[in-house]
Amino acid sequence: MTNYQEAEIQDLVLSGQLPRHVAIIMDGNGRWARKRNLPRFAGHRFGLESVRKIVSECAKRNVEVLTLFAFSSENWKRPQKEVGVLMDLFMTALKQEVKKLHKNNVRLKIVGGREAFKPKLQALIQDAEDFTQENTGLTLVIAANYGGRWDIMQAMKRMMEDVMSEQRSMDSLGVGDLDQYMSLSELPEPDLFIRTGGEQRISNFLLWQLAYTELYFTETLWPDFDESELAKAIDSFSSRQRRFGRTGEQVEQVAGA
Numbered sequence: 564m565t566n567y568q569e570a571e572i573q574d575l576v577l578s579g580q581l582p583r584h585v586a587i588i589m590d591g592n593g594r595w596a597r598k599r600n601l602p603r604f605a606g607h608r609f610g611l612e613s614v615r616k617i618v619s620e621c622a623k624r625n626v627e628v629l630t631l632f633a634f635s636s637e638n639w640k641r642p643q644k645e646v647g648v649l650m651d652l653f654m655t656a657l658k659q660e661v662k663k664l665h666k667n668n669v670r671l672k673i674v675g676g677r678e679a680f681k682p683k684l685q686a687l688i689q690d691a692e693d694f695t696q697e698n699t700g701l702t703l704v705i706a707a708n709y710g711g712r713w714d715i716m717q718a719m720k721r722m723m724e725d726v727m728s729e730q731r732s733m734d735s736l737g738v739g740d741l742d743q744y745m746s747l748s749e750l751p752e753p754d755l756f757i758r759t760g761g762e763q764r765i766s767n768f769l770l771w772q773l774a775y776t777e778l779y780f781t782e783t784l785w786p787d788f789d790e791s792e793l794a795k796a797i798d799s800f801s802s803r804q805r806r807f808g809r810t811g812e813q814v815e816q817v818a819g820a
């Protein structure tokens with residue numbers, strides 16, 4: 564838990580001041596490199612620097628969860644060499660950063676179809692998660708071989724297994740019941756979604772979980788996204804009124820109570 568009490572957080576979240584969960588599509592590494600006549604992989608290497616900065620800044624700002632889209636289920640379509648570079652970067656980052664994350668009380672969680680990765684990478688992922696699982700500070704979620712449709716489908720399959728084995732009844736199923744089967748089930752839903760790199764789309768990221776999330780798009784390319792860029796995104800978030808289907812007057816009453 565952060566410096567804030569649970570009830571205070573609820574109020575702050577309702578009045579839109581503090582994001583508990585920030586989710587980011589880190590786009591623009593390739594363009595950043597091309598602008599400097601560098602190969603695309605150089606953009607990904609510098610992108611990792613931005614990851615370090617933003618993880619540390621989120622921890623400082625008492626953000627509870629930071630979810631980063633590192634590799635989508637569609638990214639396998641990229642040139643084989645680039646896929647290889649991204650996998651190597653992921654392995655190196657896991658090897659080099661885990662101790663530092665642990666020292667900073669960060670809990671690491673990887674979501675996505677990890678069976679597609681080489682056994683060595685799968686083992687590194689498992690070790691990193693085990694090593695940091697008791698940490699109580701920022702939860703850093705890395706979405707790797709992840710797709711929003713995949714997530715809904717795997718959740719649906721597991722829920723139907725429970726229906727078929729009669730642990731659940733079909734008639735009692737409601738919208739919220741799928742939540743507990745989703746990849747981020749035990750975490751609060753994202754409050755603030757950020758996409759860098761100028762595109763304004765969700766690209767099969769957290770489709771189910773983004774239902775009420777505030778969306779923020781910036782032209783800034785991911786390797787240029789730093790602490791001041793994050794501050795701009797959080798300021799934009801703080802200036803919005805989140806209504807969750809209620810009226811503006813109802814929200815003002817709750818916030819003022």
Ligand code: FPP
Nearest residue numbers: 589590591592593594607610611633653656
């Ligand atoms: C999108 O930029 C970025 C990615 C597909 C990979 C993101 C990876 C990192 C930031 C580094 C590794 C991170 C971790 C957590 C280990 P793009 O290549 O699509 O850029 P473009 O749109 O300019 O081509």
